[in-house]
Amino acid sequence: MNDPLLRWREEFPILANTNYLVNHSLGAMPRKVRERLAEYAEMWATRGIRSWAEGWWSSPVDTGNLVGKILDAPENSVVMHQNVSVIQGLVASCFDFMTPRNKIVYTDMNFPTVMYVWEAQRRRGAKVVSVPSRDGVGVETQDLLDAIDERTLLVPISHVLFQTGFKQDLEAVIAKAHSVGALVMADCYQSTGTVPFSVRELGVDMACGGSVKWLCGGPGAGYLYVNPELRDTLEPALTGWMAHAEPFAFEPGSQRYADDATRMLHGSPAVPALYAAQSGYEIIAEVGVKAIREKSERQTTRFLEGALERGFTSKSPTDVSKRGGTITVQVEHAPAVVKALAARDILIDCRPDVGLRVSPHFYTSDDELDACLDAIKEIRDEALWKPFAEQASVY
Numbered sequence: 001m002n003d004p005l006l007r008w009r010e011e012f013p014i015l016a017n018t019n020y021l022v023n024h025s026l027g028a029m030p031r032k033v034r035e036r037l038a039e040y041a042e043m044w045a046t047r048g049i050r051s052w053a054e055g056w057w058s059s060p061v062d063t064g065n066l067v068g069k070i071l072d073a074p075e076n077s078v079v080m081h082q083n084v085s086v087i088q089g090l091v092a093s094c095f096d097f098m099t100p101r102n103k104i105v106y107t108d109m110n111f112p113t114v115m116y117v118w119e120a121q122r123r124r125g126a127k128v129v130s131v132p133s134r135d136g137v138g139v140e141t142q143d144l145l146d147a148i149d150e151r152t153l154l155v156p157i158s159h160v161l162f163q164t165g166f167k168q169d170l171e172a173v174i175a176k177a178h179s180v181g182a183l184v185m186a187d188c189y190q191s192t193g194t195v196p197f198s199v200r201e202l203g204v205d206m207a208c209g210g211s212v213k214w215l216c217g218g219p220g221a222g223y224l225y226v227n228p229e230l231r232d233t234l235e236p237a238l239t240g241w242m243a244h245a246e247p248f249a250f251e252p253g254s255q256r257y258a259d260d261a262t263r264m265l266h267g268s269p270a271v272p273a274l275y276a277a278q279s280g281y282e283i284i285a286e287v288g289v290k291a292i293r294e295k296s297e298r299q300t301t302r303f304l305e306g307a308l309e310r311g312f313t314s315k316s317p318t319d320v321s322k323r324g325g326t327i328t329v330q331v332e333h334a335p336a337v338v339k340a341l342a343a344r345d346i347l348i349d350c351r352p353d354v355g356l357r358v359s360p361h362f363y364t365s366d367d368e369l370d371a372c373l374d375a376i377k378e379i380r381d382e383a384l385w386k387p388f389a390e391q392a393s394v395y
């Protein structure tokens with residue numbers, strides 16, 4: 001079939017010799033990242049300290065604006081941090097939990113790093129409520145809504161679940177939270193770049209994620225959107241001189257917060273990571289998340305049907321509107337199967353309880369999907385996973 005998005009393949013070197021289906025974990029590196037990192041090194045080498053004024057200092061906001069285009073966020077409302085964990089900690093540091101509104105509500109299918117940060121807030125007085133999944137696929141929206149009440153301060157939940165690809169009904173969660181005066185922070189790591197959404201239209205209070213996966217931006221580039229009206233009321237305790245109204249006044253004493261997005265920063269930015277991340281954002285914005293999603297819906301359906309036809313089961317939602325870009329396939333000895341596939345240059349991964357995780361992206365061909373399915377079947381049917389059973393897993 002004619003697939004116009006396949007023309008992007010030449011922008012991603014690894015696709016020349018690898019069947020790359022692990023985009024929910026680490027998106028392929030754009031060819032231009034090499035140039036951007038060389039540009040960064042050249043600046044440091046030749047412009048020295050002047051580099052700060054020539055782009056480095058403003059890079060957390062400038063880079064945030066590139067992500068902001070994908071999120072449909074207002075200009076200068078997204079800032080860059082290292083990762084989601086730091087962002088959750090920074091947001092947690094904005095709140096006082098020694099008040100009646102001290103409840104944090106999320107689900108037991110959140111990415112664990114988010115839970116680790118909020119569980120730790122119990123020692124500061126937070127009451128953490130984790131809504132359980134009934135089926136290990138997703139969490140009933142009504143169960144989540146029922147847990148959100150007048151004592152709820154914040155609902156920090158995943159938009160798309162990392163294990164199964166289940167897509168949470170953010171609209172319903174935001175409507176319920178706002179009706180009782182609670183805030184919502186969406187972890188969009190598994191949706192940004194593959195599921196279209198608009199932070200403006202959603203009216204979500206905060207959104208965050210990283211660039212390692214669907215954005216093809218690599219490690220070290222987490223993004224935080226905060227609705228500007230809310231932002232100006234927040235005073236993060238995890239702060240630093242970049243969040244000061246006049247950083248170069250070097251005022252001693254307590255923080256005097258900036259009244260723009262830099263209020264949500266702390267210390268010096270991870271400049272090389274931001275340079276590396278930009279090419280991915282530019283490509284995703286140019287391809288368009290709507291077009292990426294159309295293809296993803298078609299290909300994830302093809303893959304899921306192909307897996308079922310070959311006798312596998314899956315914990316991913318069969319209703320395409322209820323899932324993101326990942327399909328899971330249950331198979332015994334999943335870690336060894338992943339390694340057997342890697343030896344054939346077919347890259348996927350696996351997670352406890354769900355089995356294999358497989359995700360095409362806009363640069364994936366249908367043939368690659370079929371080849372992956374055939375290989376999984378052959379490895380299962382002929383026990384070709386056995387030689388890999390003792391090898392340690394590293395991702």
Ligand SMILES: Cc1ncc(COP(=O)(O)O)c(C=O)c1O
Nearest residue numbers: 083084085111113162189190210
């Ligand atoms: C939904 C989600 N949140 C967070 C993370 C990772 O968090 P961090 O950026 O702190 O490494 C992942 C990574 O796998 C994820 O899938």
